[in-house]
Amino acid sequence: MSNELAKWRDKHLNSISKSFCAAKWYNASLHLGHGYTNSCHLPLPHPIDLEAIKTNPSALHNTPHKKVARKMMLEGTRPGECSYCWKVEDIGRNSIADRIYKSKPYKEEDIASLKNKHWTEDVLLKTVEVSFDRTCNFACSYCNTGYSTTWAKDIENNGAYQKFKTSSAGAYYADGSWAEPFGKYSKDNPYVDAFLRWWPELSQELQEVRITGGEPSASHNFWKFLEEVKKYPSPNMTLAVNSNLGVSDKLIDKLIKASHEIDVKGFDLYTSNESLGAHAEYIRDGLIYPIWRKNLVRIIEEAKTNQVICMMTINSLCLFSITEFMDDMLELKTKYGWNKPVIDLNILRWPAFMSPLNLPNELKEKLHKKLFDWFEIHKESNLLSVHERAQIQRLIDYIEVVEQGHVKTEDEKELHFHDFKSFYEQYDERRGKNFVETFPEAADWYESLQVDYTIENVAVTTGHITHFENEEYEPDVIRKKKEGKPTWDAKASNVLADKIKNGTWKRVDLKRK
């Protein structure tokens, strides 16, 4: 809980409406290789109208789908696609949802001005994340073929992953060919063309453009875009690049050189990792921890950066060494300053069987305690910002309280445990890995899980996203009541949540700097 953030939310967002979030107007992810967009990055992406962008490049962002969600937010209705935020807010405890973090980067007067805009009006972006194509040399377990060509090779060579009981595993059936409607290198892509046509105007308004992938440094479209950035000096804009920092020395050199050549307000480098050593190499297939860390240090020392951010995708397996990983990041912070690197914790939603909640209660309680104890020691550290501390606190709360992840229709833990085992068995075989050796603490539980091999095999799909949530959010408890299902599953119930209910769990009181 953060009182400062809660006060800010009440004054600048809830005064417009209790479901208001400025990110729906000022922020977008543009998946130009696919021709899809979402605002913010948390809801599922939906298609961009190819006809509309011919005459209006801002239609890359101002889609009819988003306009309906904006209307709901102006009226105080919670859009279903933003369930990530509503689940966090429904925890109670004044929990700080992403809508606060994602609205805060904008000027207060710009946020206030939105209440006077009609929901049908187009707006210019202030922060945007752009992906040109899915070229990537990694194939992380929680990623899929839509965002990685190396993942696509796995499916091409070995076929779809099989034997799943939940639809959240559906991404592993897909070859991701839907992500390449304009070929592997996304040449003559009308979405990229529209973006470059929009760029002269956009570059003068943007606070931040963030390039993601795939791995941008491995994409020719990224280097082409950087040439455009050089043409339009943008003194108010930060350029941020996501990199897995696992590419060749030549590309790291090129990235460092580019950071000194661009005429922008600042350059931020984002990378990803959330666990230490062998755990990281298991979760993020392609990563070699010492190389990743060496390149991280090179970027900090040699590139011209404002800040370097390490995004942590919080999945169940990272909990086994998340504290050791944060110790390693604190070591770098001690040497280079609090923002080199910043850690940014994002709780994984899909696939649900990798959720940090999807562990047996004993293990979850043990890992939760380890994180809780680590935070007790470090919560006063000047090396952790208010934002970082609030995110760690949020994760502690989340593991304690949220019994069910971000799954709407499949809340049976056994099904997710089944899919967990089924996925990692196949992942081990295809990638030459060994779950039991890498995570010995989870070995007994893992080995006790049985995969149902009688489940019929499925064919490879293209992976097209076809379900877009455009209705009002419905909390699980209300849905279950409507369906006549019990709202509390004793069998799957969480020991920690029981403690919360009994009032026997000790709360962390976060002291602010």
Ligand code: SF4
């Ligand atoms: S998911 Fe949350 S942060 Fe994202 S647009 Fe919706 S309300 Fe805003």
